[in-house]
Amino acid sequence: MQRLNFLFWNTNRKPLIKEIANIAKHNSIDVILLAEHKLNDADLLLELNSESDKYEIPRPIFKNSKIKIVTKFSADLVIPVADEKHNRYTSFKIKINETEEILVFGVHLPDNRNNKSESINSYAGEVARAIKAIEEEKKLYKTIVVGDFNLNPYDKGMVDACSFHAIMDSEIVKKGLRVVSGKEYRYFYNPMWSLHGDIGNNVAGSYFYKNAELVNYHWNVFDQVLLGPSLIDNFDKNSLKFIDSDGVKTLLKKGALPNKKYSDHLPLMFTLNFS
């Protein structure tokens, strides 16, 4: 059994090289995706590889300046697939073994401070349709979409069939698609619904925001992973978590809220198993 551990973290432009390396080491992370990074590649690799030379940055073809990728796979096994001018997503294939490859999309949608929620939902639709077009073109549906969506799992841009069409029930998603008004819409599985709230979880979300508005969710789950139907059986549901410690120190402050000294977002981790 080959276990593949993924880490996504919006580092809020903080110099978190040490913390990333600690998380990678304590959780045996294989694939790292970072958003809002302000990290020097050489420094990051030096820290990640301080105990052994494992991590590599894929070839410089990747043109996304907002999402950085580091993996334990050699560069020839990480194949760039697509990028876009607005840097809202980057995509690549990973050749897991002789017979299997997966399609990975790193996503960072525009933020809530500068965009209305309607706009973010529209952007989500654009990115989701681009992703589905790439799946069709590559005939590869073993897809992971991971990143900072700046949307909660229940927001329109996540659930709308014309957008990600991502729902919380893996058995329904395994059926593959749903027909609405004669048109077929493929599903994504969104396991993140299970991480919103404090029952059974170490934290109630990945991003905390409280203001004086009457409607305020306090905890948000902006950092999410979605899985295509073909990858659900590979997904270790128990592995999914927001990380509250880098293995050396807590990433939380008093009140168990994200400590902004590190990042205002908590890192997200999950595992895929391959036989």
Added chain:
Amino acid sequence: MTIKTENLWPDFSVEETVISPKTILEEQIQFLGKGTKNVLTANIRTETFENGEIKNIFQLVAPKLDGYKYTLFTLTQKDIRPFPCKFDGEKTFSIKNKETLIERLRVVFNSDETKEIIKILISQSMDNPKR
């Protein structure tokens, strides 16, 4: 059949038919192929919406890099009428007619950023002849 009524149709001048933005983009794809000896090409992915909107997404393609794609810009028409349309690249512009579109494309294709992307894609493609 004997024609008993006069021709009620207006005079159609084929020459005056408005050239569509997609046709202009397709012509530019031909030029890109020629200019890069087919190391690079481009494609247009078209999305249509229930409200009548038509979106043409212009993507650079590197066939030797497993078909790697880079989305350079998007042109959005409100309906089947080609102009005015919206150009969404680094910034958003309103495109009134064919001339404005051609001028905008000239600026985008010749920008330092586009030239750098094309240079990288060509160079990486040359490093991967077997793909």
